[in-house]
Amino acid sequence: MQVKITFPHAGEYYVVFKDLLSNLGYEVVVPPPTSQKTLDIGIKYSPAQACLPFKITLGNLIEGIEKGANVVGMIGGKTGICRLAYYSEMYQKILADNGYQVELLAVKVKKEFWVNVRKHHPTLTLRQFMKTIRDFWQKLIIFELIRERSLELRPYEINKGDCTRMKQRFLRELEQTSESSRLKALKQEIIKGFDSISIDTKRNVIKLGLVGEFFLLIDQFSTLNMEEFLGNNGVFLKHSLRFSEFFVGSLKQKRFLDNYLPTHNNKVYKLAKKYITRPIGGHARESIGEAIVFKQKGYDGVIHLYPFSCMPEVVAGSIAPKVSSDWGIPILSICMDEHTGQAGFQTRLEAFTDMIKRKKYPSTAVDYKN
Amino acid sequence: MGNGKNNQLLASKVIGIPRGLSYYLDNFSWEAFFEILGYRVEYSEDSSVETFEAGNQFVGSDQCFPVKVYYGHVIALLKKTTTIFIPQYTSLEEGTYCCPKVIGLPQLIKNTIRQEFNLITAEIDLGRSNFTRFNMLLLARQLSWNPFRIFRAVTYFDQNRKGLSPEIPAAEKVVGDGQNQGNNGLIGVVGHPYALQDPLLNMGILNRLREYGFDLVTSEQYPRSGAQTNCPVYFNRRKPHWDFGRNILYAVQSMLQDKNIQGIIFITFFGCGIDAFLEEIFKDHICDQKPYLSLTLDEHSGEAGLMTRIEAFSDMMIRKEGKNRNAG
Known part of the structure; x- marks a missing residue:
C-alpha cells in the first residue's frame, strides 16, 4: 500500500513539514489552505466545546484525507496537562466514526517517531533519518527568519505590500529548495532581500508583543489576518513563541535546562512566579511571563490571544489585568472562536493600538474635537 | 514564609475554606488539621444565588460556572474572616493532573479579587508524597511557631492522607x-x-x-x-x-x-x-x-x-x- 500522509496546517508551516515528510520517503498530500469550508467541516465533526485549533486542524485533516491520504501526521501533543494531549485520540475516534480509516503518525522529537517511520520505510537508516531531521531544523529556522523579518519591516515599508510579496517569494523558494547545501546561500539571500525593501524609519511605530495560545499565534486564518492588519497600521509585532521552541518544548532535557539554568524560559518562569507558581498546562505561565519580558524589553503593549474554552489560557487571561496594572503595560486579552467577526475584532485592535499611539506620540495624535 | 511572621494571620485565628470545587473532592478533615495548629475553620454557607452574584463582578466572563460560584464563596467568607485557605490540588495520584483551572485556583483568586486578604495555600500532589509533606510543613510553619504542633499537624496529614487517596470512593x-x-x-x-x-x-x-x-x-x-x-x-x-x-x-x-x-x-x-x-x-x-x-x-x-x-x-x-x- 502506498503511504500517503497528510497533516494539519499551522499558518504557512506546511512548507517545512512537507519537506520533512517527503524526505523521509512519504508521498505528501498537503490539504487545501485553511478556509471557511475547512472550519465548517471541523465544526460539523468535533464536539461543540472543543477549542478552535482542534476544529480547524480536524477540518484540515478531513480535507487532506478526501484528497487521498491514508496516514495522518499529528505534530506535537501527547504530553502536557491541557487537552492537546488527547488531540490524536480524538482525531482517531472522530475520523473512524465518520468512516475515514486512517493511521496516525506522531511527528515529534521522540524515539516514537523514528520507530513509526521505520515501520513504513524499513530501508531507512538512522543516519538518513537524522540528516533529514537536521535539514528540517535548518529550514524551520530559515522559515522563522522570513516570518520575523516581514513582521518587523511591514510597519516601515513605503510601498504597501512589499513585505508580503517578499515573504511569498522566499517561501516559494524555500519550498523548492531541497538540498541542504543551498540553504545557507538562501539565508543570505533572504537577509539581503529584506534589507533591500525601501523603508521610512521616521514613522511613528509602536511595538507590540504577542502572547497566548500557540496555534493562534501562528495561524493567520483563525486570527483573521491580524498580522497584516496590524503591520499596515504601524505596529511592529513580535511573537513570544516560535514553532521551533514549541517543537522541542516537550523534551525532558529542555525542561530540565529551563528549570535550573539561566535560559530565556527560566527568566520567564521566574517573572511569572508571582502570578502562576507552577505549570498549569498549555502556555499559560509563559503568557504571563513573556508579557512582563516584553515590558522589560521596552515594548509598548501586549496582545494576548486564546481560543474560547482553552482551560489554561482562561486562567492567564483572568490574571492579565493584574499583571497589566502591576507592571504598567497595556494588555489586550482577546478570546477567539469560530464566530469572531472580522470587523469587530479589528475595531478592538484598532482601539487598542490607537490608545497606545496617542500615549506614545501625544503630539501627533489626531484631535477628534475639530 | 516564616513562623509567626504573618502577625495579622496569627491574630485572626479563623481560617475560611470556601465550599466549592476542591471542597467536595476530599474526605480529609482540614478542621482537625488546623485545630492542631490552633485555628478554627469556618466554611462558607451552601451556595445560593446571592453567593454567586456577589462574586460575579470579579470573574472573567469565560470562566466556567463552578469557578464563578467559587468566587462568591470567597467573597462571602471575606465578610467573616481575612484569611482564606485554598488547597492547590495538582494531582491525586501518580501521573495524573487536576483540571488546569483547579491547579491555578489559588493564584487565580489571589490575583483577581481586588480586596486585601491573606491567602494561604499548599500544593498537594499525592503522586509525590515527600513534596506534599514538605509543602504541608511550610503551610504549618506559616501558621504556628510551635514545633510540636507543626510536627503533629504534618503527621496528622500524613496519616489521614488516605482519605484523599484514590482507592477510597468518596x-x-x-x-x-x-x-x-x-x-x-x-x-x-x-x-x-x-x-x-x-x-x-x-x-x-x-x-x-x-x-x-x-x-x-x-x-x-x-x-x-x-x-x-x-x-x-x-x-x-x-x-x-x-x-x-x-x-x-x-x-x-x-x-x-x-x-x-x-x-x-x-x-x-x-x-x-x-x-x-x-x-x-x-x-x-x-x-x-x-x-x-x-x-x-x-x-x-x-x-x-x-x-x-x-x-x-x-x-x-x-x-x-x-x-x-x-x-x-
Missing part, C-alpha cells in the same frame, strides 16, 4: 439518604463531585429525580482507582490523565455493564474543557445501550427548560420500563 459525602425509595428504576448520574453535590450548580437535579421515583447511583460511588480504570475502547486504551476524567470514564463503563442501571445522566458545565472531550468519547457507547441525557448547565440555565428535559427523560424511562414489563 461515598460518605453522597447527598441524600434515599435508598430504595423509588420504584421507577435506577439511574446513574455522572459528573464531577461538585456537580453532583452542590444543589446550586446542578439545580437540584438529584432531588428532583428522587421525587420522580428514581433511585440514583452517582459516579462518586465508583473508585478513582488507577489500576482498574482500563478503558478498552475509550481513548484508545490510553487513560485520561485528569483525575476526574478517569473517575467519570470508569463510572460510565461500570454503569454500562451494570444491568440494574437503566439510564445515565451526565451533568456538565458550559466551558468545561475536560468534559467536552470525555463526552465525545463515551456518548456513542451509551447511546447504543442505554437511555442517555446530557445536561450542559451554566448560570443562565432556566429551570423550566431543565424540568422539561428531565420530565421527558423520566417519561421515556418509565414507558420503556412498562413496555418491558408487559413483554415479560
